[in-house]
Amino acid sequence: MTRTSGDDLTCQELVEVITDFVEGAMSDADRARFERHLGECAGCTAVMSQFRTTIEVTGRLTEGQVSETQRDAMREVFRRWRGDAPAARD
Amino acid sequence: MDATVTASGDDVELIRLLRLGDEAAFMSLVERLQPMMLRVARMYVSSHAVAEEVVQEAWLGLLQGIDRFEGRSSLRTWILRIVTNIAKTRGQREGRSAPFASLAGDDLDAPSFDPDRFLGTGAWAGHWSTLPGDWAGAPEARLTSSETLDAVRRAIDALPPMQAQVIRLRDVLGWASEEVRNALDLTETNQRVLLHRARAKVRAALEREMEIEASS
Numbered sequence: 001m002t003r004t005s006g007d008d009l010t011c012q013e014l015v016e017v018i019t020d021f022v023e024g025a026m027s028d029a030d031r032a033r034f035e036r037h038l039g040e041c042a043g044c045t046a047v048m049s050q051f052r053t054t055i056e057v058t059g060r061l062t063e064g065q066v067s068e069t070q071r072d073a074m075r076e077v078f079r080r081w082r083g084d085a086p087a088a089r090d
Numbered sequence: 091m092d093a094t095v096t097a098s099g100d101d102v103e104l105i106r107l108l109r110l111g112d113e114a115a116f117m118s119l120v121e122r123l124q125p126m127m128l129r130v131a132r133m134y135v136s137s138h139a140v141a142e143e144v145v146q147e148a149w150l151g152l153l154q155g156i157d158r159f160e161g162r163s164s165l166r167t168w169i170l171r172i173v174t175n176i177a178k179t180r181g182q183r184e185g186r187s188a189p190f191a192s193l194a195g196d197d198l199d200a201p202s203f204d205p206d207r208f209l210g211t212g213a214w215a216g217h218w219s220t221l222p223g224d225w226a227g228a229p230e231a232r233l234t235s236s237e238t239l240d241a242v243r244r245a246i247d248a249l250p251p252m253q254a255q256v257i258r259l260r261d262v263l264g265w266a267s268e269e270v271r272n273a274l275d276l277t278e279t280n281q282r283v284l285l286h287r288a289r290a291k292v293r294a295a296l297e298r299e300m301e302i303e304a305s306s
Contacts, residue, residue: 010216012208016201019286023267025278043218046225053225054293057233057242058261064125070142074120075113077146081153082111 009037014044018051095269097161104165108156120149123166126258127173130274133251134174134181134188144180148173163272166265170273190280195250198283202290228300238299245295249288256281257288 009017014037020026021034038044097105107115127148131141151172159168181188209219225233232238246254246262255274259265265273271281 010208011218012201012203012205012216015203015290016286018202019282019289023282023285025282041217043221046222050222050225050293050297051289053233054289054296055261057238057296058246058257058289058292059264060234060239061243061246061262063258063262066121066124070124071117071120073142073146074124074149075117077149078113078116078153081150082113 007033009033011037011041011044014038014041015047018048022051095164095167095266097159097164101161101165105156105159105161108153116153119165119169123169126255126263127170129251129258130170130173130255131177133193133255134177134186136181136184136186140180140184141177144177145173147176151176164269167269167273171275174273174275190252193250193252194280194284195253195287197250198287200287202286202293223297223300225300232300238296241295241299242292245292246288249291252276253284253288253291256284257292260285261289 014034017026017030017034021031026034038048104115104119124145127145128138128141131144131148132138135141135144148169152169159165163171178188207219207222209215209217246257249257252274256270256276259270259273260267267278267281270276271278274281276284
């Protein structure tokens with residue numbers, strides 16, 4: 001880590017643009033500045049790793065379940081669209 | 091729409107089956123997409139019951155339009171767009187306005203870390219006053235414990251609605267950024283800002299969880 005000089009990023013600035021960096025939404029110059037800071041800063045390197053871990057852990061969640069009532073209602077929508085006669089339902 | 095994520099091979103097959111009237115193919119889509127569709131609809135309408143009606147209308151809209159679907163977006167993006175459009179119209183009819191600012195949250199400019207974590211003055215101003223924890227050394231079991239996952243789930247549930255939808259679509263369901271933008275009708279910048287706020291808050295929740303577990 002080196003002291004701020006000229007147009008270097010501070011740690012406080014870097015943490016706000018992490019998503020811009022990982023989403024590829026930075027100019028070449030900003031990306032170079034970001035990478036230069038990261039190469040010299042253990043704290044920001046740890047935070048980058050924390051964000052990666054956050055994304056991984058979030059990815060272990062699952063979305064909710066469809067209720068039986070909802071499932072039946074949607075099946076009914078489908079069968080009506082397909083033109084099944086109500087009596088043809090199994 | 092500037093999407094470059096178009097219908098996948100799986101989508102093409104699903105669409106073929108839907109056109110043939112294949113109920114199992116339809117029900118597999120319902121299983122995958124219905125929970126998210128309800129969440130999105132619920133942002134714009136007054137009750138869960140109305141959200142269910144919106145979703146039902148959206149499925150019918152998809153089926154009635156299936157012969158015209160040209161695969162210029164993914165199937166899941168298309169269906170969420172239909173939900174969004176129907177739900178917005180329905181919400182307006184209910185006299186309910188859901189301006190972007192209220193859905194996105196009023197904390198989009200808030201700092202991702204407590205300012206106290208950085209030095210305030212001197213030549214090192216803006217640099218860490220205490221270094222953030224190194225989670226790489228944490229046991230895998232701690233990160234995947236049910237307590238940790240519950241903490242993440244609670245943190246997401248507590249987010250403003252649009253932040254919650256973006257992180258669910260991106261990080262829980264693994265959608266691409268442009269699919270999320272199209273599905274939720276967001277600009278590229280808005281999507282990114284919402285994602286950053288959401289991830290920053292989930293990270294903070296995870297950090298508190300790690301500290302609790304480390305000290306217990």
